[in-house]
Amino acid sequence: MIETDENKIIDILARAVVENNPFKVQLDKQVFVYYSRFSTEPTLLEDIQQQKHILIAPLDPPLGNLKIINAKKTTITLFTELHLVEVPVHFISRPDISILQLSFPKELVVDKQQRESIRVPVEPDWGLIVKAIRPSGISFIGRLHDISTGGLCFLSIGSVPSLAEKSKLEVIIQWPNRNKEVRARAIIIKNQIRDGDMYFRAKFLFDSYKDARNLEEMTVSLQRLHIKKREQLFGDL
Numbered sequence: 001m002i003e004t005d006e007n008k009i010i011d012i013l014a015r016a017v018v019e020n021n022p023f024k025v026q027l028d029k030q031v032f033v034y035y036s037r038f039s040t041e042p043t044l045l046e047d048i049q050q051q052k053h054i055l056i057a058p059l060d061p062p063l064g065n066l067k068i069i070n071a072k073k074t075t076i077t078l079f080t081e082l083h084l085v086e087v088p089v090h091f092i093s094r095p096d097i098s099i100l101q102l103s104f105p106k107e108l109v110v111d112k113q114q115r116e117s118i119r120v121p122v123e124p125d126w127g128l129i130v131k132a133i134r135p136s137g138i139s140f141i142g143r144l145h146d147i148s149t150g151g152l153c154f155l156s157i158g159s160v161p162s163l164a165e166k167s168k169l170e171v172i173i174q175w176p177n178r179n180k181e182v183r184a185r186a187i188i189i190k191n192q193i194r195d196g197d198m199y200f201r202a203k204f205l206f207d208s209y210k211d212a213r214n215l216e217e218m219t220v221s222l223q224r225l226h227i228k229k230r231e232q233l234f235g236d237l
Helices: 006-019 044-049 064-070 209-234
Strands: 023-027 033-036 053-056 074-079 083-089 091-096 099-103 108-112 129-133 139-147 151-156 168-175 180-194 197-205
Touching (some): 006 044, 006 083, 006 108, 023 064, 064 091, 129 151, 139 209, 151 168, 151 180, 168 197, 168 209, 180 209
Antiparallel strands (some): 023 033, 023 074, 053 099, 074 083, 091 099, 139 151, 168 180, 180 197
16 A cells, blocks of 8 residues: 555654664665664654654665665665555765665555565474573573564473563574574564464564574575475475
């Protein structure tokens, strides 16, 4: 849906600023994406209310901060609690080293919140372990149930932790059989009991390109393993 109503655009962007989640930035038609988040400037919400501009932190990887200057089209893709939003903007200036000033959008492409990518089922005998760490430092261990480049689902092992929806945490995914470990921040979007086990579904909140790349590499490896297993079971059918 194309949203052109000025008040609705302001409301959606203001919600995104308050939720303060990282987002993707794509330059022109490049497949490669950068990561950033809204600036911490105290006037940002007021600037959005007045439709002045959008202020964001420098892009990661840093090369994007040079490429964005000459980009003809810049698209921010962000998630709010309710929506997946594409924000078409263009570069205006870089007031200082910690801020990129972008144009205020005339329209938004808005969809209901949804998964970005396909979930890969993870078999218990693959030995993947999830360590979830709360901001308080308290942690617990879980088993990975499925994963995508956008999020994961895991079930608790042992005592069932109290994790409400919208809780933020750090997740460390360990794959001892392949000597691999990746980590990322995440937010719980759903929890439920199934067959006596507590399952948690979370969305990744990438702070850096490195985190996103590492998760993507692990997801691709698991997807290959899953495909290989299906081929063994079903042959060419």
